[in-house]
Amino acid sequence: MLRAAACGDESAFARLWRDAHPRLLRYLYVLAGDAAEDVAGEVWLEVARGLAQFRGGEQEFRCWLLTLARRRVIDMRRYDARHSVRLVADTEELDRPGGDDAAGAALDNLSTEAAMALIATLPREQAEVIVLRVVAGLDVGQVARIVGKRPGAVRVAAHRGLRTLAARLGQHVTR
Amino acid sequence: MSILSRLRARRLLDAARAEALLAGLGVPAQAPAGQQALARVLEAAAAPGSEKELAGQVAAAAAFVQVTSEVKPRRAARRALAAVVCAVVVGGTAVYAGVVASPHHNKMVVVPFGVPAAHPHGLHSSGPGSPGRAVGQDSRDGWGPGRSGHRPVHPVTSPGFPVGKVPGNKQAGTGLQSRPQSETGVPPPGRVGAGKGGGNDAGPRPLA
Numbered sequence: 001m002l003r004a005a006a007c008g009d010e011s012a013f014a015r016l017w018r019d020a021h022p023r024l025l026r027y028l029y030v031l032a033g034d035a036a037e038d039v040a041g042e043v044w045l046e047v048a049r050g051l052a053q054f055r056g057g058e059q060e061f062r063c064w065l066l067t068l069a070r071r072r073v074i075d076m077r078r079y080d081a082r083h084s085v086r087l088v089a090d091t092e093e094l095d096r097p098g099g100d101d102a103a104g105a106a107l108d109n110l111s112t113e114a115a116m117a118l119i120a121t122l123p124r125e126q127a128e129v130i131v132l133r134v135v136a137g138l139d140v141g142q143v144a145r146i147v148g149k150r151p152g153a154v155r156v157a158a159h160r161g162l163r164t165l166a167a168r169l170g171q172h173v174t175r
Numbered sequence: 176m177s178i179l180s181r182l183r184a185r186r187l188l189d190a191a192r193a194e195a196l197l198a199g200l201g202v203p204a205q206a207p208a209g210q211q212a213l214a215r216v217l218e219a220a221a222a223p224g225s226e227k228e229l230a231g232q233v234a235a236a237a238a239f240v241q242v243t244s245e246v247k248p249r250r251a252a253r254r255a256l257a258a259v260v261c262a263v264v265v266g267g268t269a270v271y272a273g274v275v276a277s278p279h280h281n282k283m284v285v286v287p288f289g290v291p292a293a294h295p296h297g298l299h300s301s302g303p304g305s306p307g308r309a310v311g312q313d314s315r316d317g318w319g320p321g322r323s324g325h326r327p328v329h330p331v332t333s334p335g336f337p338v339g340k341v342p343g344n345k346q347a348g349t350g351l352q353s354r355p356q357s358e359t360g361v362p363p364p365g366r367v368g369a370g371k372g373g374g375n376d377a378g379p380r381p382l383a
Binding site: 158 | 188190193194196197199207208209210212213215216217219220221222223224225228229231232235236238239240242243
């Protein structure tokens with residue numbers, strides 16, 4: 001599928017997109033919030049440009065895709081830091097639920113969005129690692145390469161994040 | 176997070192159970208409620224893509240077709256340009272090497288090894304009575320630029336040139352080499368062609 005897409009096969013690319021896009025979108029939701037869709041579009045354009053030169057299997061492609069996404073988000077953050085004025089369109093963004101509210105919402109209506117919203121309440125480093133491990137299905141070494149940290153640090157961040165989530169969910173269950 | 180809450184959280188979820196959750200293995204049935212809820216949340220997060228998430232497939236495929244159709248001609252043009260540049264560079268180098276003689280072509284290296292050095296007066300004096308000059312003996316001797324002017328003065332037979340040390344010298348070791356300057360009357364290096372016969376500038380000149 002990857003080889004066919006690299007040769008310009010549109011249907012192969014569509015299958016590739018269907019497989020990888022939800023993971024990419026969820027990862028970007030944790031990193032970039034509401035800008036996830038825009039960043040994902042830019043990432044796919046970059047993939048389309050560089051796919052002919054890509055060599056590797058499915059896991060390597062996933063790593064490449066998520067690395068591109070991460071770099072895009074970093075660029076976007078730098079841009080935002082230079083142009084620091086950001087207007088809030090409506091009050092919904094200000095009324096975002098906190099960690100405990102998100103835990104309740106995730107359990108009450110157990111949807112993907114609610115689960116991602118709960119994970120996104122974690123510190124960004126922990127949330128990123130958990131999404132890469134659970135949603136993208138990568139192992140510790142691959143995640144460490146993407147985030148630029150040692151495998152031990154990745155493992156610790158993931159465990160801390162899971163413990164925090166377990167504590168929040170446990171409180172909600174026992175209420 | 177305080178130390179107590181960290182300890183409590185560690186009791187909630189140990190490392191092995193956390194790794195199992197991250198690997199999507201789930202938790203046993205007797206696990207605490209928090210862990211089971213966490214397993215359900217992680218399962219929901221890793222669920223297949225929803226219709227909402229996959230809504231942009233057509234647009235993505237169209238963008239892919241557009242980008243690949245743009246990239247291919249650009250790549251071909253880049254390759255053609257690289258080929259032209261290579262051809263120009265290689266051809267230009269070949270033409271340059273064929274037309275322009277190398278400055279090292281006529282260069283001779285003087286290695287005065289085993290030959291007594293010529294007297295400085297004999298080499299550099301330009302007066303009429305100087306021994307190295309020997310005006311009028313050029314044509315008689317046959318080694319200088321005589322009237323004919325066609326016979327080249329071979330550098331290896333001239334005094335001051337180390338015979339047998341010049342690369343490619345096939346006359347090395349002949350009797351002509353050892354003739355002293357006073358016998359041969361051959362002008363010193365650098366003076367060839369300045370004598371009576373004149374006009375023989377074609378002979379090789381030693382370069383310092």
